Amino acid sequence: MTVQRILPSEEAEAVVDLARQIADAELAPRVADFEARGEFPREVLRTLGRAGLLGLPYPEADGGAGQPYEVYLQVLEELAYRWVVVAEAVSVHTLACFPLATAGTDRQRDTYLPQLLAGDLLGGYCLTEPAGGSDAASLSTSAVREGDRFRVNGTKAFITHAGVADFYALFARTGGPGAGGVSCLHVPGDAPGLLPQRPEDKMGLNSSPTAQIVFDDVMVDADRLVGELDGGFRIAMAALDAGRLGIAACAVGLAQAALDHAVEYARQREQFGRPIIDFQGLGFLLADMATSIAAARELTLYAARLKDAGRPFSTAAAQAKLFATDTAMRVTTDAVQVLGGYGYVSDYPVERYFREAKVLQIVEGTNQIQRLVIARRLAKGE
Structure with a gap:
């Protein structure tokens, strides 16, 4: 994964490194088999829970890890790079914990959250x-x-x-x-x-x-x-604001995986006596893919930093979800094109990336709804 990360602390670097190691050891070797069988990787989620990765953005007093949202999202990106189902599962679990963590009584938080954030319960x-x-x-x-x-x-x-x-x-x-x-x-x-x-x-x-x-x-x-x-609707909408950032991070990780696979293929595949990456038409396509992913990542992290600072972030979250998931759809489509006929067969993962990207434009509010949210804020002069 060719990404240079700037993290806010040594502890955050250790958390992301741990996520990367677990993803390489536990996710990458299993994804093809589990996807082919349609089996939910429940034990993998327990492993992430034992490693403290299922309660990252919630306070330590409630059983979480007390990490900034920008760190949590970069963990999601690392997971999605290997297996987007697992990253989405972590995002959904975090979303499901949000009501208790933000609106629950002291008794409710003490009773339920430690087990939830430890990953004992999904x-x-x-x-x-x-x-x-x-x-x-x-x-x-x-x-x-x-x-x-x-x-x-x-x-x-x-x-x-x-x-x-x-x-x-x-x-x-x-x-x-x-x-x-x-x-x-x-x-x-x-x-x-x-x-x-x-x-x-x-x-x-x-x-x-x-x-x-x-x-x-x-x-x-x-x-x-x-x-x-x-009073539940306000809770639901606040949860979705945060959840949209999780989906944006999943989209960035998926798009990065598609780009890296396409680049590696283009460097190895030769036609007319040279690697196809040397042909300008294809090289420029890959350059646009890489630039769009970098922009999606930064927009997503910008929204996360607003959230971490306690500032309004709803519009930025909608923008991040919209741009990142549209980017993932475009990048995975182009990755299939780079591989040509090989991109259309399941021997290579880019066809799976393409199929997975589509749903990210739909969940946590369709991208048409994100545009509506953004437009309404503009109409209000916000």
Whole structure:
């Protein structure tokens, strides 16, 4: 991986080096086999948890590692370079922990977060529904208060880790219509009536289970309400701001892997008596790929530094997610072209990179939604 990193401390350098070593030893040798079999690498996530890499951006007092977000994102990039499913799993787990970490009571954080951030328990994030993706405020899954419990009914869609998660951050309607009637609940993955459906047959990310989850009279203790009643939508949106940076980092790592593979191939492949990288048409294509990746990385880290400084970062996060994932799609497409016919067969990983890049333009808010977010901020003069 040809990246020069500037990290804020020696401790941060050690964390990223550790992630790189684990990725080389535990991820790179397994990815092709697990993707071919469609098996989720749960044990790999436990390894990352034992190494302290699943709670990086959360405080040490809660069981996290207390690292800046810019360090966490560079760890995600290292993981995505070897296996984007694992990087996405870490990003989703971090997203699922966000409500408890930022809006939970002291008792909730003390009870749940140490296990979650240590990776003993894996999380999922339940916001999207079959009839509502981008329009998240229209969700219809209901949570009706009955004494000291909530009765939950409804269906969530496209849930990463469905069926393998130990807990879910669930957003359900507890009040009237719109964003003001949504609450967040911390739901155990083995709750009676919580029914993961058959995993979706996807274009890529085969080793990551994605499915609908049906909530059929699921009873959730009222003390698992996270934040204020009817105040969950703000939590969901704040979580997505942070989560978009995770997806941007995944996109940068994936794009870098595609570029490095394409460059190595172009240096070795000879046509007309010389390596094809020496032909200007192809060399310029690779140069544009490398420049776009460098720009995506810096935009992503800029947004992270805003977050670390406690400054508004929502617009920068939307820009980073938009630019980085569009870059990943373009770079992986061009990597297939560089390899020609070999790029279209599964003997080489670039066809997998191409398939994996597409979903990054969709998750955590489609790129059309990111443009809408940015445009609205511009209209307000922000």
